[in-house]
Amino acid sequence: MTSLALLAAALEPVSRGWHVFPLRPGDKRPAGHAERLCPGTGRCAGGHLKPEQRATLDRDLVVSAWTTQPYNIGVATGPSGLLVVDLDLPKSEEQEGAPDGATSLQALCERARQTLPSTYQVRTPSGGRHLYFTQPAGMRLHSTAGRLGPRIDTRGWGGYVVAPGSTTPRGAYTVTNDRPPAALPDWLCDTLTARPRPQSAEYAMANSMKCRSGYSAAALRAEVRNVATAPDGTRNAVLLRAARALGRLVASGDLPREEVEEALSRAVAGNATEPQRYYDDVIARGLDWSIAHNPQRRTAA
Numbered sequence: 001m002t003s004l005a006l007l008a009a010a011l012e013p014v015s016r017g018w019h020v021f022p023l024r025p026g027d028k029r030p031a032g033h034a035e036r037l038c039p040g041t042g043r044c045a046g047g048h049l050k051p052e053q054r055a056t057l058d059r060d061l062v063v064s065a066w067t068t069q070p071y072n073i074g075v076a077t078g079p080s081g082l083l084v085v086d087l088d089l090p091k092s093e094e095q096e097g098a099p100d101g102a103t104s105l106q107a108l109c110e111r112a113r114q115t116l117p118s119t120y121q122v123r124t125p126s127g128g129r130h131l132y133f134t135q136p137a138g139m140r141l142h143s144t145a146g147r148l149g150p151r152i153d154t155r156g157w158g159g160y161v162v163a164p165g166s167t168t169p170r171g172a173y174t175v176t177n178d179r180p181p182a183a184l185p186d187w188l189c190d191t192l193t194a195r196p197r198p199q200s201a202e203y204a205m206a207n208s209m210k211c212r213s214g215y216s217a218a219a220l221r222a223e224v225r226n227v228a229t230a231p232d233g234t235r236n237a238v239l240l241r242a243a244r245a246l247g248r249l250v251a252s253g254d255l256p257r258e259e260v261e262e263a264l265s266r267a268v269a270g271n272a273t274e275p276q277r278y279y280d281d282v283i284a285r286g287l288d289w290s291i292a293h294n295p296q297r298r299t300a301a
């Protein structure tokens, strides 16, 4: 891609009303400094601006950024009103025959006896797919990792997607369906927002106990702080340790998994050197491990 082609590609999502920000050339990571290294000057004079806060619809800003460097293009999904379903392929080291994200999504649809509408779709260089949907009015759906099924992530508030026209050493992101994004189907929204069982009395009790004791809330805050301040070279280990520690409180019903995922995901996002999906995967693995190795709270039938 020439710089000019990337500039055109960066203006395309803007014309759809999607907020863009620059990613490092040939890379999936945001350009610019991490929060930890924030100089507190320039655009960060009023405090560090994360990519989601920097993402813009201003065509002049886009032109001036993309004419200085051949940046890849990030679309901040939250401000753009998007919820993108991210279907991945099994990583090579994973078990052969593991389902890919597309297969998991098909299984989810079959279980729910639902289909998905045709929608804007992008193919990733690894052969994954991004299905773009609009967020339901009045809702702020956050990013999730593995919540819908194996190798299905979603990108909403707190997340971003690499937009078409971007390239990595593995290849290009290409549009495979150019129609405008469909509305996120209600059933999929319900699946995303459903609290893990128990939904009602017991969950409320666990929640209020948490507030009363403050123990699990304090544990969550402490782990978030550890992750947000982890130096380079220790971040993955600190994140995995935090996920495993908090996973015990998820297993015991003291913390909702979604809350832990979001808190850790956001903590590491401000301190990231890897793509967010990489960290979300570490979080999901840590939680899964801990939940599998710790006693579960018995749930009412």
Ligand SMILES: [Zn+2]
Pocket (backbone or CB within 6 Å): 033, 034, 035, 037, 038, 039, 040, 044, 047, 048, 049
């Ligand atoms: Zn900054």
